[in-house]
Amino acid sequence: MKLLIGDKNYSSWSMRPWLLFKHFDIPFEEVLIHLNQPDTNAKVLALAPSGPGKIPCIVNEDGSATWDSLAIAETLAERFPQHALWPRDAAARSRARSVSAEMHSGFGDLRSNMWMNIRASFPGKNATPGALADIARIEAIWRDCLETYSGPFLFSEFSIADAMYAPVVMRFKTWQPALSEVSKAYMRRVTELPAVRAWIDDALSESHAVPYLDVCP
Known part of the structure; x- marks a missing residue:
């Protein structure tokens, strides 16, 4: 494959x-x-x-x-x-699908204003009202899932839901919006995963650039 x-x-x-x-x-x-x-x-x-x-x-x-x-x-x-790419429990699986689909189809302001660029650092920039509203909703999802399923990941074990939100973790590391301690701790756990670490290492070593994504006016 x-x-x-x-x-x-x-x-x-x-x-x-x-x-x-x-x-x-x-x-x-x-x-x-x-x-x-x-x-x-x-x-x-x-x-x-x-x-x-x-x-x-x-x-x-x-x-x-x-x-x-x-x-x-x-x-x-x-x-x-x-x-167990999805949680084994039916209720947890239903919720995991919902928050994954919400990530898949939503958060347009965050996508537009805080794009993924792992090599860049744009702290505090592009914090538009729409992007901040998206961030608040994402933080609420993370908090609720972590509280309900007791962590360390959104549905206890790493699943599709965490993979769907992993690029948001990358965005938050680049743009550095104000976040709760719960969100910061979750981000650390995601970033420490071997697969995520490998992706970041590869991204940092790439030489190809897309110039318009490397600048933030």
Whole structure:
């Protein structure tokens, strides 16, 4: 199985499924395709012609493609049931799906104003009212899940839900908004995971840059 991803410094959507493969030790071949290049779309389509030419995308053993981070996560959970990618408990699983879908479809102000750039540092910038409202909601989700399921991760053990929010942890480290101690502690636990540490190390060593994402006016 191939996983097509973008630059680790910038591609939040790529980070999510990559962490699942790595954390749960699911074998895969990583194919990195640089973002924001004239041939980015063509390179993806050459490997996954049945998809939309976007990353992340997995190319299955039969050549079929599965794209979109949440669709990939669901596919992995289905194909590898021996791993608890979703919580085993039905009620916890339902809630984990809900907060994952909320991350997947929401928080547009945060995405627009505080993009992922692991190598950058923009402390205190772009703290728009919309971005701050998104941050408040994310903190509420983290707090409620950690209290309900007793940590150390959102649903006790690391799951798809944590993978969905891991790029937010990267954003918060770059933009450094004011956060609660509960959020900061959760961020430390996420960052200390071997899979997350490996992603960060790779991002820091990349040489390809997307200039417009490296500056914050």
